[in-house]
Amino acid sequence: MAAIARIISFLALFATCAVLLFVLYWQLVGGEVPGSLALMQRIALVGIGLGFLLNVRFGGSESHFGVVIVSAAVGLVIAARQMLAYAATSGAAAGPQMFEWHFYTWSLVGFFAAILLAGAMLFIEGQFVEGVRDTRPSGAAQASGWLFVLVTLAHVVSALLQCGFEACFDTSSGYELLRR
Amino acid sequence: MMVLPFLLLVVAALLATLGLRRASIGVWFLAMAGLIYMLSLRAGDFSNLTL
Numbered sequence: 342m343a344a345i346a347r348i349i350s351f352l353a354l355f356a357t358c359a360v361l362l363f364v365l366y367w368q369l370v371g372g373e374v375p376g377s378l379a380l381m382q383r384i385a386l387v388g389i390g391l392g393f394l395l396n397v398r399f400g401g402s403e404s405h406f407g408v409v410i411v412s413a414a415v416g417l418v419i420a421a422r423q424m425l426a427y428a429a430t431s432g433a434a435a436g437p438q439m440f441e442w443h444f445y446t447w448s449l450v451g452f453f454a455a456i457l458l459a460g461a462m463l464f465i466e467g468q469f470v471e472g473v474r475d476t477r478p479s480g481a482a483q484a485s486g487w488l489f490v491l492v493t494l495a496h497v498v499s500a501l502l503q504c505g506f507e508a509c510f511d512t513s514s515g516y517e518l519l520r521r
Numbered sequence: 522m523m524v525l526p527f528l529l530l531v532v533a534a535l536l537a538t539l540g541l542r543r544a545s546i547g548v549w550f551l552a553m554a555g556l557i558y559m560l561s562l563r564a565g566d567f568s569n570l571t572l
Contacts (some may be wrong), residue, residue, distance in 0.1 A: 377523065377563060380523055380527075381523075381556060381559060381560060383527075384526045384530065384552070385556065387527070387534075388530060388549060388552065390534075391533055391534055391537065391545070391549055394537050394538070395537050395542065395545065395546070398537055398538065398540070398542075399542050404546060408546065411553060412549075412553065415557060415560070418560070419560055422560070422563075473542065483538065486534070486537065486538030489534050489538075490531060490535055493527070493530060493531050493534055494531055496527060497524060497527045497528055500523060500524050501524050504522075504523045504524060506522060506524060506525075509522065509523040
């Protein structure tokens with residue numbers, strides 16, 4: 342059962358990396374500059390990825406699932422805040438869509454799914470019997486860790502170009518640092 | 522400010538990859554605290570709805 346939990350964690354980590362790469366692609370190719378709430382949702386998504394990375398690297402632990410659940414809960418609140426903001430003001434939603442849903446709607450569903458997945462994985466008790474292992478990781482675990490670091494770093498560079506070290510609440514001006 | 526939680530999470534991911542589990546979780550805590558603080562700054566601001 343521990344092997345199943347590890348495979349699921351691997352897949353969840355790769356799914357997180359894929360989503361992070363997809364939104365970066367959409368941003369660069371589609372020219373969609375993310376707003377502050379979208380950036381915050383990306384940060385929460387990276388938090389989820391970190392929880393699964395810890396599972397892959399060290400084996401299953403309750404605290405790793407805590408990282409996933411807390412990150413996803415914060416992300417869910419941010420996505421809900423963005424949806425409610427549109428509903429409370431004009432009611433006219435904006436931003437890119439995919440399969441007739443806006444990105445923040447997908448985000449809300451994704452964060453909810455991450456909470457459900459992490460909660461369900463807590464029932465795989467076999468992974469906790471072995472405990473956390475600090476032995477030499479497998480090549481796949483090490484490679485997935487570096488992949489996650491690189492993808493996250495790409496997002497940091499993007500956010501740095503866009504916001505500098507400001508709060509970044511007004512993102513209408515595009516990439517602030519490139520204008521200087 | 523917005524970059525700080527992102528940067529902290531990169532550090533946390535690096536620490537995890539290098540085998541420093543407890544330090545990684547500690548840095549993740551700081552990043553989440555920063556994220557929640559950033560959210561609290563925008564919680565009541567409905568004027569700027571840029572995506």
